[in-house]
Amino acid sequence: MPGADKETELSERIEAFLSELKRCGSGAGSLRGSAETARETTSLLRRITAQARWSNAGDLMEIIRKEGRRMTAGQPSETTVGNMVRRVLKIIREEYARSRGSTEEADQQESLHKLLTSGGSSEDNFRQHFTHLKANVIEAINELLTELEGTTDNISMQALEHIHSNEVIMTIGRSRTVEAFLKDAARKRKFHVIVAECAPFCQGHEMATSLSKEDIETTVIPDAAIFAVMSRVNKVIIGTQTVLANGGLRAVNGTHTLALAAKHHSTPLIVCAPMFKLSPQVSDTPFTRFSEILSKVNAHCPVFDYVPPELITLFISNIGGNAPSYIYRLMSELYHPEDHEL
């Protein structure tokens, strides 16, 4: 039966994606950027929408939620997967609401008003069947995919608004977003970049070689020298792994030290993060790897740092620049509150 073939093919693809995620997490496979993960997750969700068996929106949401839970469990630190799942769920809700005829405005009211007025939920359990729902949802997901493809370019386009000539910019580790950002600015302006190498993986070295190939004056410094050179730095521009709901960051380890040093010298800290990195989580449990070297010694190697929102000056995303205090509003536009827990 063609349906069964499609289903097995689909589950194979999901399995392949999951194992890919797990492998990347353990460091064995090639490290891929968050943008690629987001794109692959979204195309996989589109495929699920197209090929899985469902008759109404509620079923589809169940399927996607289930697959989403599996995917996030495979790699808890890669939050982009969960974010994309939540985006797609929101898309489904919107399309359903539009098909039903209720206006979108009603759903996007002020959250406070919604609390007061909504006694029972206005949406029932999404059991109504619409023939064009599938097509609409797939079209919306395609729009999401185009948006994802353009994020890095959108961010880089804003580079010249934030970098003036003869600046000294500091960054840490390797972020493809920041790399594109700086390269775009370097086409028109001359400035100097200091890269902290971010031991023990030293991704800063790759960043420095890549930047210097574009004729940008780059200097590599060890992590210990961050505070020593900070007094001569004009701006700190970093990327991040996740943007949390309170405006804080989960970023590569060493970022908190960098942020504190920047705060001490009153240097602005700019975070370049596309919208798909926004995550509804708030609390943070550090993700660490333990290893025993000598029998009497514990060694810790945390992978991520938590940076509180007070240390951040500006977020640059594909929809423009925002202060950290505005992040919670963007969150409510992207995700539905019921989807925060998958």
Add this chain to the structure above:
Amino acid sequence: NITDSDPDGRLTVTDKDVKLQEIALAKNEGKELTKEEKQRLRKEKKQHKKNKKDDKGPPEKEKEKEKASVPAPSKPATQSPAHKAPAPVHASESAAAAEKPAKSKAELRAERRARQDSERTSKQGKKEGGQQSASSKPKATPNELQPVVKRLPEHVQVDDPAALKKLAKKLERQQVPLRSDYGYKVSLFSHLHQYSRKSPPTLQISIPATVIHPSIVRLGLQYSQGIIAGSNARSVALLHTFKQVIQDYSTPPNEELSRDLVNKLSPYISFLSQCRPLSASMGNAIKYIKKEISNIPSQCKEEEAKGKLQACIDSYINEKIILASEAISKYAIEKISDGDVILVYGCSSLVNHILCKAFEKQRKFRVIVVDSRPRLEGREALRRLVKKGIRCTYVLISALSYILPEVSKVFLGAHALLANGYVMSRVGTSQIALVAKAYNVPVLVCCETYKFCERVQTDSFVSNELDDPDDLIVTRNGKSHLENWQTVKSLGLLNLVYDVTPPDFVDLVITDLGMIPCTSVPVVLRVKNVDQ
């Protein structure tokens, strides 16, 4: 002393050539030039310069090195009066000009010698002007009663070609090899040297080196390769080597030990500072030795003098380093309570000593060792502490924010304490103090008083040390991204050695004189100088 035989100093051409050839030969063989040869060389150069000046005729402002009491009227006929601008008598000004005053050299030297003798006798027990011993020439300006403005040390003037030329001349005179810089220097640090470990200065010395004592050569090599590292270790090694030098020293005829030995030590010190810039503790030790040597009375017999000097050095090491660390441990152990989690950074001999002593006194604590690339000195500290049986955890400095919530105290060592209260220490220390402050964890700095320094500094740029930039290259799984960094034009690697911590990050400084706040350093310095 040997006076000039010929005031006009014009040798015939053939004599000059022969003499210069002989001198060049002697230099190449590494033999020490005799006094006559050195003088002839000097005279030749001076004559050459004088001739050039007469031809060019630029008005040069000459700074006299004498005090106001020197009679200035007798000017020799060789110098046309137009060339001599009114020389301001700034005896206390530093940055000596190139030209010596054009009086008869014998007269000048005799005058100066007489004045120095009288000053020395009157200055017993008075405060000496603090001059950087490492950079002072053998014919130094006479010490002033009021503190002199210190001459800027050579090792922070690398971007000044005049200063570099002066250094090259001085090293050539002392027959010490000049080390050349390596690699692309980051523009913010173009005023500092950057050497490569792969080209030690001993490559240019002939073996056996007769000008520089062999134990000094060995010490210099150990410094430049990083075999001896750490402020205390370097000072102790230096003092032991000087003991050896004094042992092997024999006064030449017609010379006084007190003057000649100091002159002998100067090229050694230049050589050591070429291998690796001197630390503040080494500078203080050298100052002490030079003072002790020049205080040897002239009637003292050589053996007796040597014995006295060796005893002085031994007592210095004993008092300032060994006993000081015992005193500091005693104070510091009061600050360690049971159940503490103590954070240390890198490998400080003093902090390791304190922790071992506290462990022996049955205090219950555990230690977190923070380490940083590229030196990774924390591994050495870890080894020592684990050998003692202390429970340790090891992290890299980027994990600091992760580990600090567990920490109850931070103990840091220091390379030097500056007069404005800043702590100069291994790079990364200021970062640790900053993050500890943000988490409200007390920061205690442990430092002996002999490391206190009269310099002031507010940032880590103006005076620092640049280590070999190739150390930053790391190879992982057989590939390294920075392998060919020299070929990429706009890529620079920065390997700083020291940084300064502002005093508001430090809660307490534990010294052998007691527990003081960071801002009390100039008080201690003043007390020390009054004592001496």
